[in-house]
Amino acid sequence: MSQRLRPQRSVRFSTGSPAQRRRATLLVLPALVPAVFVVVGGVGAAALQSLGLMPLVGPGRLSVDAYTGQADDLFRALGLSLTIAVASTVIAALVGMGTALLIVGGRWCGRIVAVTSAATVTVPHLVGAASVGLLLADSGVLARVFGVPPELWPSLVGGPWWVAVVAEYAWKESAFIGLVVAGTLITRVARFDETAALLGAGRWKRFRFVMLPLALPALAISSTIAFVYSLGSYEVAWLLGRTYPEPLAVMALRLFNSVTLTARPEAAAAGVLTALVSFLIVGLCFWALRKTAVWR
Amino acid sequence: MTSRAPVSPAEMLARPVTRIRLPGDPGSTLTRSRAPGRIVRILSSVLVAGWFLLPFVPLGLWAFANDWSFPDVLPGEWGFEGAGSAIRQGALPALGNSLGLSLVVAAIATPVGAMAARALTFGSVPWPRAVGLALLAPIALPPFAAVMGLNVILLRAYIPPAAGLVLVLVVMALPYTTSTMRVAYAAHDLRYEEEARTLGASRWNVLWRVHLPLVAPALSRAAFLAFLVGWSDYVVTLIVGGGEIVTLPLVTASMAAGIGNDAAVAALSLSAIVPPLVLLALAGSAWPRRGQTTNPALRSRGEQE
Numbered sequence: 001m002s003q004r005l006r007p008q009r010s011v012r013f014s015t016g017s018p019a020q021r022r023r024a025t026l027l028v029l030p031a032l033v034p035a036v037f038v039v040v041g042g043v044g045a046a047a048l049q050s051l052g053l054m055p056l057v058g059p060g061r062l063s064v065d066a067y068t069g070q071a072d073d074l075f076r077a078l079g080l081s082l083t084i085a086v087a088s089t090v091i092a093a094l095v096g097m098g099t100a101l102l103i104v105g106g107r108w109c110g111r112i113v114a115v116t117s118a119a120t121v122t123v124p125h126l127v128g129a130a131s132v133g134l135l136l137a138d139s140g141v142l143a144r145v146f147g148v149p150p151e152l153w154p155s156l157v158g159g160p161w162w163v164a165v166v167a168e169y170a171w172k173e174s175a176f177i178g179l180v181v182a183g184t185l186i187t188r189v190a191r192f193d194e195t196a197a198l199l200g201a202g203r204w205k206r207f208r209f210v211m212l213p214l215a216l217p218a219l220a221i222s223s224t225i226a227f228v229y230s231l232g233s234y235e236v237a238w239l240l241g242r243t244y245p246e247p248l249a250v251m252a253l254r255l256f257n258s259v260t261l262t263a264r265p266e267a268a269a270a271g272v273l274t275a276l277v278s279f280l281i282v283g284l285c286f287w288a289l290r291k292t293a294v295w296r
Numbered sequence: 297m298t299s300r301a302p303v304s305p306a307e308m309l310a311r312p313v314t315r316i317r318l319p320g321d322p323g324s325t326l327t328r329s330r331a332p333g334r335i336v337r338i339l340s341s342v343l344v345a346g347w348f349l350l351p352f353v354p355l356g357l358w359a360f361a362n363d364w365s366f367p368d369v370l371p372g373e374w375g376f377e378g379a380g381s382a383i384r385q386g387a388l389p390a391l392g393n394s395l396g397l398s399l400v401v402a403a404i405a406t407p408v409g410a411m412a413a414r415a416l417t418f419g420s421v422p423w424p425r426a427v428g429l430a431l432l433a434p435i436a437l438p439p440f441a442a443v444m445g446l447n448v449i450l451l452r453a454y455i456p457p458a459a460g461l462v463l464v465l466v467v468m469a470l471p472y473t474t475s476t477m478r479v480a481y482a483a484h485d486l487r488y489e490e491e492a493r494t495l496g497a498s499r500w501n502v503l504w505r506v507h508l509p510l511v512a513p514a515l516s517r518a519a520f521l522a523f524l525v526g527w528s529d530y531v532v533t534l535i536v537g538g539g540e541i542v543t544l545p546l547v548t549a550s551m552a553a554g555i556g557n558d559a560a561v562a563a564l565s566l567s568a569i570v571p572p573l574v575l576l577a578l579a580g581s582a583w584p585r586r587g588q589t590t591n592p593a594l595r596s597r598g599e600q601e
Contacts, residue, residue, distance in 0.1 A: 021420050024415040024419025024421040025415075027414060027415035027421075028411070028427055030408045030411060031408045038446060039467070041445070042442030042443065043437070043442065043445060044445065045449050046445030049445060054448060095344065102337070105337065109338060117344075117348055118576060119576070121524075122573055124545055126552075130562075130564075131351040134355065134558060134562065135353070139366050141354040144369050147369075149367075175348060228435070233438075234439075234530070235545075239549065239552055249531075256535070267444060268444055268445065270441075272441065274438045274441050275437060278438055279433075279436050
């Protein structure tokens, strides 16, 4: 298999004949042009707006007021967004790794875990937020089941600790991470696992020296995707969070819909900051994984 | 995994052994108790499945609760008033819009992503790394940030909201379709196509009879992921759609932001969960599992990963 693949891979880095290059370029362009337009155009236009160069009315004027004028709010929102994203991603990575191990373990246990996590992945985040709200609110299903009156129920929804928001992200993203990691493990882990067991490795050693190293690149990538998703997501924090302090996305959308004229650049500034942090984190993940074969 | 015997050799050998066991050693791994490991395994499976299923519980209860006063653990009166109220809020046209939007996004993002993946895998694309990164970049892009900027461009270019919405959602789906198809094409053997060409098949015939059937399972996976991107989106539809295109998440959000709509919110949520699950079940039959496919080209995919 690998001998057959290698020549094909080397072709990618060779120049090829002009006709081949033209053909390959034509095949890539329908995807590349819209992607570049949306990513560069979107962030670029947001950056121009935040710098006052693309006002809704009147001539543009370069200024960094949108950043300096609300620096405190921006940093508070960034801190909150990062905290929520870190908390939910850590939980999601732990649960997701466990999910992957159970799925890879096979038999009916693995089958049930695979089916439930696949069902969770298909749920839109907004629907997840609505259900977590119905579950965790002070008159929610859990409060009813435990018979706790609303005044004694901890304020999980809209409370100071953002529990419901973190729980929703952790729930959805753990299913995503679990399936991605299981997908990479299931193809190759059986043979390595059996070999290690044959050589006398116990459960812990097989996890530590076989499963974990094999799973780590996929775990890192899926966790990074989950992290930037929670960082840039709006609807969950808007529905289940409180109004102040607010995460970056909620702050940006509130300013975006505000009637004040200065609000648009401020909204764009929050967007640009979120985009920069997201790209920085994904870049760090790429850099950390540069020596693995994941990106080929 | 499905074709395995109930207890595999790995499982029997997985007992904690302090040193390598050799034939003729006293005792046997077969006689050791397998109970503790099994119990831990079953318990953790139940816990994880419960973690995934728990948020579905309130939806299932609330959607069919006409009346559910607070301290009661179960609804006092069952019925379909929640669904009725959701329909009065425009759930049916929103469902249609959601389906249409997601299908259009999948119909565009899947072939476009597949073509790019094929060119990146086999072709000689100039700067393949940069192109690959550019196609993955939308995954790192916070959607609200992109559409806040794009909205102005799209408005000034007089692009209709529906077209702008499809454009942005297709781009957000491209990382998923492209990477799914790159994995598939990495295991795809071009010699099948060359063989068919040698035997006199036209390019069109090769595409329809050889190439597409071989990558069909991956295409269905990619299309499902692209469908989910359109189906789950809220913020792009909100901003780029500009209120003209009302999808299911938009109706659900406006109901969930109010108070006392719990039954309607649950009914809307259920209707947003069911279509992807149906698609998943349909696609599930097409997804290859180890030991189930007879096609060597498909089976080899598992070996290469």
